[in-house]
Amino acid sequence: MASSQPARSPANSLTVQELAKEPMLGIPQRYVQGDQQPPILSFATSMPTIPIIDMNHLIMGEAKDHELEKLHSACKEWGIFDVSSLVKKVKYEIEEFYKLPLEERMRYKIRPGDVEGYGQTILHSEDQKVDWADRFYMITNPINRRKPHLLPELPSSLRDTLESYFSELQKLAMTLLELIAKALKIEKKEVEEMFEDGMQSVRMTYYPPCPQPELVVGLTPHSDASGITILLQVNGVEGLQLKKDGVWIPVNFLPDSFVVNVGDILEILSNGLYKSIEHRAMVNSVKERISLAMFFNPKFQVEVGPAASIINPQNPPIFKRVGMEKYFKDFFSLEIYNDLALSRIAEAIGINLIKIDPFTARKLKCKFARLCIEIDLNRPVVPCIKLGQGLWQTIQYEGLPVLCYQCGRVDHLHPKCLYFPASTSKAISVPHEAPTTLHNIQSIEYCSIYGPWLQVPRRQRLWPHWLANESGRQQVWVPSAGNFEQQNLLCLTDELNSPKEKSATIPVSVSSSLAR
Numbered sequence: 001m002a003s004s005q006p007a008r009s010p011a012n013s014l015t016v017q018e019l020a021k022e023p024m025l026g027i028p029q030r031y032v033q034g035d036q037q038p039p040i041l042s043f044a045t046s047m048p049t050i051p052i053i054d055m056n057h058l059i060m061g062e063a064k065d066h067e068l069e070k071l072h073s074a075c076k077e078w079g080i081f082d083v084s085s086l087v088k089k090v091k092y093e094i095e096e097f098y099k100l101p102l103e104e105r106m107r108y109k110i111r112p113g114d115v116e117g118y119g120q121t122i123l124h125s126e127d128q129k130v131d132w133a134d135r136f137y138m139i140t141n142p143i144n145r146r147k148p149h150l151l152p153e154l155p156s157s158l159r160d161t162l163e164s165y166f167s168e169l170q171k172l173a174m175t176l177l178e179l180i181a182k183a184l185k186i187e188k189k190e191v192e193e194m195f196e197d198g199m200q201s202v203r204m205t206y207y208p209p210c211p212q213p214e215l216v217v218g219l220t221p222h223s224d225a226s227g228i229t230i231l232l233q234v235n236g237v238e239g240l241q242l243k244k245d246g247v248w249i250p251v252n253f254l255p256d257s258f259v260v261n262v263g264d265i266l267e268i269l270s271n272g273l274y275k276s277i278e279h280r281a282m283v284n285s286v287k288e289r290i291s292l293a294m295f296f297n298p299k300f301q302v303e304v305g306p307a308a309s310i311i312n313p314q315n316p317p318i319f320k321r322v323g324m325e326k327y328f329k330d331f332f333s334l335e336i337y338n339d340l341a342l343s344r345i346a347e348a349i350g351i352n353l354i355k356i357d358p359f360t361a362r363k364l365k366c367k368f369a370r371l372c373i374e375i376d377l378n379r380p381v382v383p384c385i386k387l388g389q390g391l392w393q394t395i396q397y398e399g400l401p402v403l404c405y406q407c408g409r410v411d412h413l414h415p416k417c418l419y420f421p422a423s424t425s426k427a428i429s430v431p432h433e434a435p436t437t438l439h440n441i442q443s444i445e446y447c448s449i450y451g452p453w454l455q456v457p458r459r460q461r462l463w464p465h466w467l468a469n470e471s472g473r474q475q476v477w478v479p480s481a482g483n484f485e486q487q488n489l490l491c492l493t494d495e496l497n498s499p500k501e502k503s504a505t506i507p508v509s510v511s512s513s514l515a516r
């Protein structure tokens with residue numbers, strides 16, 4: 001049962017590790033996330049288990065083709081697999097790190113405006129839920145992107161051990177990526193050029209035991225934005241779960257093994273053939289859990305998109321190409337992804353917010369926000385809004401069969417427009433008071449420029465929407481205070497019930513600067 005104890009802000013207890021040491025009558029509300037689907041715990045006879053790939057077979061030996069076929073099908077069917085391999089001193093060193101006094105650990109705390117460092121879930125709003133875990137995230141490669149106060153300042157034994165671990169794992173990751181390229185029939189060169197000396201980062205996560213583990217989530221469901229993630233369960237305590245065919249399945253790590261996740265970039269590279277697996281971590285009431293995830297990504301200088309060598313008329317690209325630098329920046333810039341901000345945006349676009357897409361609500365695959373909004377059909381649709389001081393966001397609508405590009409209304413095409421040239425392109429200020437908690441949405445303004453880009457084409461894949469195809473998700477130029485800024489989408493979903501009715505419910509999505 002949820003506690004009635006007042007919420008404590010993570011600022012009150014600096015880390016979840018410290019919070020968990022305090023006597024507690026109930027879990028502070030901020031950590032209570034009771035809406036999680038339970039996993040299937042035992043199917044006595046047929047509990048699905050993730051595929052196991054033997055690296056020795058994969059690299060040499062007679063069974064190598066058979067093992068490669070297993071790897072290919074594991075990536076296609078599961079998006080996750082297990083590799084028997086080395087285990088390093090790293091486990092010991094990481095456990096030692098979490099035994100350091102709090103002041104020592106706080107030397108690496110996440111600094112305002114940053115995503116790297118040690119601490120709890122980064123807060124974007126007062127009502128945000130917080131995971132039952134402390135993370136230490138940092139970029140490890142390229143070397144010049146390392147934050148001087150993080151890796152270089154770690155206790156020397158941990159730092160040196162991590163350095164050798166990173167270089168070992170880099171070799172393992174390249175071997176895996178080359179084998180994956182072979183299985184996908186992508187040219188090896190293409191993968192090498194992307195990932196060799198690519199962007200790499202690491203996340204050490206500490207999950208303290210929790211007196212009411214069923215109320216909290218260790219790590220919110222997500223897919224990794226990486227190419228592949230190599231995950232080490234540091235202290236042998238289980239907790240990772242993945243979603244397969246709609247059901248949560250616990251992952252049992254083999255002793256001394258890694259689990260490898262297919263991430264979003266590999267899904268894109270394979271043009272959708274491989275699946276970026278949705279996963280989460282749960283906690284228990286008895287034992288702390290520690291994991292170490294290492295994320296392997298392309299270099300900042302390259303573009304992410306479906307591999308050129310597998311694209312042909314029978315397999316057209318389903319994702320747009322985007323520079324890695326931008327991909328990464330977008331991933332970490334999530335500021336308006338909370339219910340309050342999204343309902344304000346919805347009110348600015350239509351009459352009211354009907355529903356937030358579950359992916360959006362759970363901040364999963366969330367490079368755009370998808371909302372179902374009731375709109376007034378007497379008024380032009382809203383093509384873009386300006387949030388706060390200067391962020392222009394465009395909006396896309398799903399299921400708008402007819403749209404007049406002159407006046408922005410949805411019941412006629414522009415040759416029959418009675419309103420033209422009535423609409424004005426002058427930006428209008430919204431007469432709402434800005435909620436004080438939303439420093440990032442001080443005001444919302446509109447502009448009136450209409451075009452086919454407002455309509456999401458019928459066959460467009462919605463996810464990963466923000467990377468989706470040439471015809472669908474578009475970049476548009478919208479005016480901003482005398483100059484032009486290029487911004488990606490808001491997108492809307494669903495169907496207009498009937499263009500004859502005076503209001504209709506339309507799903508909308510808003511891309512933004514969202515940070516996990």
Ligand SMILES: O=C(O)CCC(=O)C(=O)O
Pocket residue numbers: 203205219224231239240279280281290291292293
């Ligand atoms: O702790 C785990 O097992 C999962 C970690 C994870 O998914 C991540 O860091 O992205």
Ligand SMILES: [Fe+2]
Pocket residue numbers: 222223224229279293
């Ligand atoms: Fe993950």
